Amino acid sequence: MSLSLYDAVIPSMKQMVGSIQGVLEKGAQHYEGKGESPDSLLTDCIHETMLPLTFQLNSVIHHSFGAIEGVQAGEFNAVSGLDTPDYAGFQANLAKAAQSLADLSADDVNALAGKDxxxxFGEMRMPFTAEGFLFSFSKPNLYFHATTAYDILRMKGVPLGKRDFLGQLQLKG
Structure with a gap:
């Protein structure tokens, strides 16, 4: 069995974006159940030297569907001009990213193989092939920022477990 670029990238991106959607939903329910706004979570970070939840969520979007757009364009830039909506706005942005990933065809993604x-990032330039970029840069970044977003909500008392982070598994079908 050969593994296509689509198979190696898109299902795991969909899984991580979906898991963060579920994590944010649990966060909203938890905070609203306490009579508090989940918006208060957006400025939280794990450590003073790390960026806040807003950055983590933007990065999940940027390194999922945004990475595919970057490969299509032949250029990917560091996250800048961050979108900082309220909590519900981030939920909507993640839903758009999830839908955009779902709308991708295998043929369109597979056609990106070998593309430069x-x-x-500022003056820095790093040349990749589509595969090298997606496998060694965007997927690891996606997992890092998804993990950090999960950890921030977990640290703030949202009742989350490993199953929440894993999201929808790719079961035999």
């Missing part, structure tokens, strides 16, 4: 992608 340039990562730009």
């Amino acid at each position: 992608v340039m990562f730009k």
Whole structure:
């Protein structure tokens, strides 16, 4: 069995975006159940040297569907001009990313194989192929920022477990 670019990237991106959607939903229910706004979570971070939940959520979006858009364009830039909506706005943005991933066809993603992608961060330039970029840069970043978002909510008392982080498993079907 050969593994296509689509198979190696898109299902796991959909799984992580979906898991963070579920984590945010549990966060909203938990805070609203306490009579508090989940918006208060957006500025929280794990450590003073780490970026807040807003950055983590933007990065989940940026390194999922945004990564595919970057490969399509041949250029991917560091997260900048961050979107900082309220909690419900982040939930809506994640829903858009999830839908955009679901709308991708295997043929369209597989056609990106071997394509050149340039990562730009200020003056720094890093040349990749689509596979190298997605496998060694965007997927690890997606998992890191999804984990950090999960950890922030868990640290703030939202009742989450490993199953919440895992999201929808890719079961035999």
